[in-house]
Amino acid sequence: LLANAAMALRNAALVAAFVPEAALVVGAPLGAITLTGVGIAIWRSDWRTTMEAELTSPFSLRNALTFGALFLVVLLISVAAEAAFGSTGFLVTAFLAGLVSSGTATTTAVSLLGTGQITVETAVAGVVAGTAASILVKTAFAAGISRDLVRPVLVWNAVLIAVGLLVGAPLLLL
Numbered sequence: 001l002l003a004n005a006a007m008a009l010r011n012a013a014l015v016a017a018f019v020p021e022a023a024l025v026v027g028a029p030l031g032a033i034t035l036t037g038v039g040i041a042i043w044r045s046d047w048r049t050t051m052e053a054e055l056t057s058p059f060s061l062r063n064a065l066t067f068g069a070l071f072l073v074v075l076l077i078s079v080a081a082e083a084a085f086g087s088t089g090f091l092v093t094a095f096l097a098g099l100v101s102s103g104t105a106t107t108t109a110v111s112l113l114g115t116g117q118i119t120v121e122t123a124v125a126g127v128v129a130g131t132a133a134s135i136l137v138k139t140a141f142a143a144g145i146s147r148d149l150v151r152p153v154l155v156w157n158a159v160l161i162a163v164g165l166l167v168g169a170p171l172l173l174l
Contacts (some may be wrong), residue, residue, distance in 0.1 A: 001037045001038075001040050001044075001156055001160070002037060002041045003138065004033065004037050004134075004135050004138060004157065004160055005033065005034045005035075005036075005037030005038045005041070006034075007060075007102055007103075007131065007134060007135075008030040008031075008034045008037065008131055008160075008164070009029055009031075009034045010103065011026075011035065011103065011106040011127055011131055012026060012027045012030035012034070013125060014103070014107065014110060014122075015027070015030075015097065015109075015110060016126075017018050018110045019110050019113050019114065019120075019123065021120065022104055022113065022120045022123060022124055023122065024163045024171075025168075026123075026124045026127050026128070026168055028040055028167050028168060029115070029128050029162065029163075029164040029165070030122075030128070030131065030164075031167075031170075032126070032163045032164060032165055032167040033135075033161075033164045034158055035043065036070065036163045037160055038087045039161075040156055041074070042090035042161070044156075045059075045070070046090050051129045055140065061137065067101070067103070069100060070100065070104050071104050071107055071108065072099075073110050073112060074093065074097040074104045074105065074116050075108050075112075076106050077095065078090055078093045078097070078112065079090045079112070079117065081093045081119060082093030082112070082118060087118065087122040087125075088127055089125055090109075090112070090118055090122055091122070091129050093108075094108065094109060094125075094126035094127070094129045094130045094133075094134045095129040095130060096125050096133070097130055097133075098129060098131060098132065098133030098134045099134070099136075099137055102130045102131045102133070102134035104130075105126060105127065105129070105130025105131070105133070105134075106127050106130060106131070108126070108170060109122075109123040109124075109126040109127050109130070110123065112159030118148075124168070124171075128164055128165070128168050130162065132161045132164065132165075133167065135160055136143070136157060137162070138153060138157055139150055139153050139154045139157055142154075144159075147149040
């Protein structure tokens with residue numbers, strides 16, 4: 001849940017930094033996801049448990065090049081899908097990109113919005129779709145760890161997505 005909260009916060013920060021006029025509209029659903037994820041994690045955590053983990057730096061040239069290549073592929077596919085199928089094509093590609101990297105979906109939405117190829121509403125919907133897809137992927141990761149984790153991870157991830165949609169949908173309809 002904390003990883004999903006951090007991801008939502010990062011996606012909101014990307015939008016706020018590059019498209020400030022969309023910050024409130026995208027910040028509301030992603031902020032709600034962030035706060036809900038942190039709240040649930042605090043509430044559900046067993047604070048008596050100790051855990052050791054070996055952490056490595058996520059920053060490397062390989063990671064940066066991989067993200068850049070993925071971003072380029074998603075950007076090209078998104079442009080083509082948007083040209084062929086309109087905003088629906090973009091939203092589908094944003095969701096599919098989010099299955100791999102919500103950061104790529106967010107960066108693509110920001111780039112296309114910045115060049116005027118999509119509207120603010122379409123960009124926000126794409127960011128939320130990519131973030132929701134990425135949240136769903138965490139359920140598959142949980143299944144890989146233990147089948148007992150699938151149900152609780154799926155339930156809490158569904159709560160995060162529902163909160164994002166409930167907060168974001170009215171803003172998109174304004």
